[in-house]
Amino acid sequence: MSKKVKKEEGQISIHTENIFPIIKKWLYSDKDIFLRELVSNAVDAIHKLQNVNLLEGLQLSDEYQVTIHIDKDAGTLSVSDNGIGMTADEVRKYINQVAFSSAEDFVEKFKDLEDKNQIIGHFGLGFYSSFMVAETVEIRTLSYQKEAQGVHWICEGTTSYSIEEISKDQRGTEVILHLNDDEKEFLDPVKVRELIKKYCNFLPVSICLEGEEVNDKNPLWTKASTEISEDEYKEFYRKLYPMSDDPLFWIHLNIDYPFNLKGILYFPRLTNEFDVSRSHINLFCNQVFVSDSTPELIPEFLTPLQGALDAPDLPLNVSRSYLQNEPQVRKIREVISGRVAAKIVDLAKKDPDAFVPIWEDIHSFVKYGMMREDKFYDKVKDQVIYRSTGEKRYTTLPDYLERGKEQHENKVYYANDEGAQATYLRLFKSQDLEALILDAMIDNHFIQFLESKNKDLKFERVDSDITENLLEHDASKKIVTGEDNQTKEEKIEKIFKDHLDIKGLHIRVETLKDESVPGMILLNEQQRRFKEMTRMMGQGKEMPDLFADHTLMVNTASPAIAKVLALVDDNNSETANMLIDQIYDLAMLSHQAISKERMAGFMERSGKLLGMI
Numbered sequence: 025m026s027k028k029v030k031k032e033e034g035q036i037s038i039h040t041e042n043i044f045p046i047i048k049k050w051l052y053s054d055k056d057i058f059l060r061e062l063v064s065n066a067v068d069a070i071h072k073l074q075n076v077n078l079l080e081g082l083q084l085s086d087e088y089q090v091t092i093h094i095d096k097d098a099g100t101l102s103v104s105d106n107g108i109g110m111t112a113d114e115v116r117k118y119i120n121q122v123a124f125s126s127a128e129d130f131v132e133k134f135k136d137l138e139d140k141n142q143i144i145g146h147f148g149l150g151f152y153s154s155f156m157v158a159e160t161v162e163i164r165t166l167s168y169q170k171e172a173q174g175v176h177w178i179c180e181g182t183t184s185y186s187i188e189e190i191s192k193d194q195r196g197t198e199v200i201l202h203l204n205d206d207e208k209e210f211l212d213p214v215k216v217r218e219l220i221k222k223y224c225n226f227l228p229v230s231i232c233l234e235g236e237e238v239n240d241k242n243p244l245w246t247k248a249s250t251e252i253s254e255d256e257y258k259e260f261y262r263k264l265y266p267m268s269d270d271p272l273f274w275i276h277l278n279i280d281y282p283f284n285l286k287g288i289l290y291f292p293r294l295t296n297e298f299d300v301s302r303s304h305i306n307l308f309c310n311q312v313f314v315s316d317s318t319p320e321l322i323p324e325f326l327t328p329l330q331g332a333l334d335a336p337d338l339p340l341n342v343s344r345s346y347l348q349n350e351p352q353v354r355k356i357r358e359v360i361s362g363r364v365a366a367k368i369v370d371l372a373k374k375d376p377d378a379f380v381p382i383w384e385d386i387h388s389f390v391k392y393g394m395m396r397e398d399k400f401y402d403k404v405k406d407q408v409i410y411r412s413t414g415e416k417r418y419t420t421l422p423d424y425l426e427r428g429k430e431q432h433e434n435k436v437y438y439a440n441d442e443g444a445q446a447t448y449l450r451l452f453k454s455q456d457l458e459a460l461i462l463d464a465m466i467d468n469h470f471i472q473f474l475e476s477k478n479k480d481l482k483f484e485r486v487d488s489d490i491t492e493n494l495l496e497h498d499a500s501k502k503i504v505t506g507e508d509n510q511t512k513e514e515k516i517e518k519i520f521k522d523h524l525d526i527k528g529l530h531i532r533v534e535t536l537k538d539e540s541v542p543g544m545i546l547l548n549e550q551q552r553r554f555k556e557m558t559r560m561m562g563q564g565k566e567m568p569d570l571f572a573d574h575t576l577m578v579n580t581a582s583p584a585i586a587k588v589l590a591l592v593d594d595n596n597s598e599t600a601n602m603l604i605d606q607i608y609d610l611a612m613l614s615h616q617a618i619s620k621e622r623m624a625g626f627m628e629r630s631g632k633l634l635g636m637i
């Protein structure tokens with residue numbers, strides 16, 4: 025029981041005389057948080073009373089509430105609670121000694137520190153932060169204890185305080201801030217409401233401003249996922265991110281061991297306006313908002329995740345450097361990565377068709393995550409799906425390889441530009457060969473990565489070589505013609521080589537099963553990849569020419585090639601050469617790689633050829 029005080033004046037036990045101005049100046053930029061601190065203290069006081077209530081069976085049955093009151097005439101803002109209250113001794117102990125000695129520690133520790141931003145996170149500001157906006161602070165409090173006497177404490181922004189007994193009927197504490205002249209914005213209910221919404225929106229106790237409850241006491245993450253409908257998840261998302269489209273999927277975390285972590289993480293629908301490079305998670309500590317910029321809590325590849333995380337074991341004034349060095353934060357990241365992987369597996373297995381549109385939105389992140397984290401790779405690798413030219417629009421890699429086992433064991437044919445590689449894809453299709461479409465920015469790296477993970481696996485772009493399956497192997501077609509003892513193939517090769525005098529161009533003559541394509545360009549897979557990589561990395565430097573080395577594959581099955589031969593036999597080399605140029609230019613055009621010089625010739629020649637029909 026506290027000893028009786030009539031009126032007492034004393035010195036707050038701080039040795040650093042100028043502590044108030046120093047801290048005020050240092051913390052100026054983040055002064056809003058005083059309201060969060062006071063409301064958190066009020067909620068704590070209510071929790072303490074609830075605990076005592078349970079332990080001592082007091083059966084205090086009031087509606088617990090924190091009330092914020094603005095008195096414009098008096099220039100005050102007050103935060104009241106009907107919590108546990110304080111006796112005079114407790115005020116001396118917790119306010120004069122505890123609150124102020126932590127302030128003193130703070131000054132001692134950081135007085136030489138240059139970077140002010142680092143300071144805020146290190147210090148539990150607590151009650152003391154009131155002095156950032158108020159010169160004079162009063163506390164009026166009545167302890168829950170029987171026969172407790174009301175206490176009035178006042179401090180006018182110096183190290184002096186006074187404390188005296190008052191009559192107070194209602195249990196609990198009222199903290200009254202006499203706002204400084206330049207802090208009158210905190211007398212505006214709109215501003216105060218905005219601050220409560222920001223910092224205290226999900227606190228578990230009613231917070232009232234001007235007679236109205238402002239907060240949502242039971243945010244969705246505090247409920248069991250089994251009790252929440254899909255619509256409720258979406259509604260909560262809209263509450264956090266108004267104006268956003270529905271999220272793609274979400275994960276509800278409810279972890280008690282080895283640490284406490286609750287929350288709902290949403291994978292958003294990504295639009296052009298969405299900034300994928302910064303963190304979007306709201307971090308809470310026991311439902312008190314802490315920060316919306318804590319990229320350390322989320323694996324880098326999951327930066328787009330949105331939602332709320334409540335980590336009660338982390339300090340309220342959490343700092344960047346704390347998060348970077350805290351082993352628990354690493355574990356949180358691992359848990360999140362594991363849960364996202366599990367969710368992806370679940371979505372893919374449960375409804376493969378519904379998974380497709382989700383995959384289209386998330387695949388780049390998943391692939392990036394697989395390259396960054398082995399564990400993540402192992403968990404999701406069998407769920408990765410690829411767009412395919414086959415009957416089913418999407419396939420997994422094992423399924424694709426299984427289907428093509430006879431024709432191309434361990435080899436994956438792919439296209440990364442359906443337009444430019446249309447001829448090749450058509451050829452593949454005509455022979456019932458399936459190719460995958462890997463046309464995202466990340467796919468170049470991802471292919472390389474998959475090959476390094478699976479030593480037997482080879483990816484070949486459809487235009488990198490002519491697969492055996494597309495070739496006609498009929499020996500009778502290789503019969504020697506004419507007097508010069510050449511095969512038809514040798515003859516065609518010579519005609520093309522003699523006329524197309526282009527640097528780095530090789531001619532290869534084949535007979536395809538399909539006769540519709542007279543010629544196509546082949547680019548060696550490894551050379552092309554190497555050049556593409558060099559291009560990607562060598563910004564500003566001279567770019568390697570992807571076509572410095574290329575092969576024109578001439579298809580003897582095509583009537584156009586037969587025509588070239590006939591024209592040569594007829595000694596009409598002028599028209600034969602026009603056809604050869606046209607075949608080469610068309611093949612280059614399909615790669616969008618025809619040179620400016622050749623383009624003019626191509627257009628002119630096309631006109632002439634049309635006139636000859």
Ligand SMILES: Nc1ncnc2c1ncn2[C@@H]1O[C@H](COP(=O)(O)OP(=O)(O)OP(=O)(O)O)[C@@H](O)[C@H]1O
Binds near residue numbers: 065105119150
């Ligand atoms: N509204 C209140 N009702 C009852 N006790 C209070 C109230 N506000 C503050 N106190 C007491 O004063 C102490 C000091 O408060 P202060 O906010 O400075 O630090 P804290 O809440 O302990 O820690 P933090 O720095 O994390 O806020 C509290 O621990 C509590 O015992």
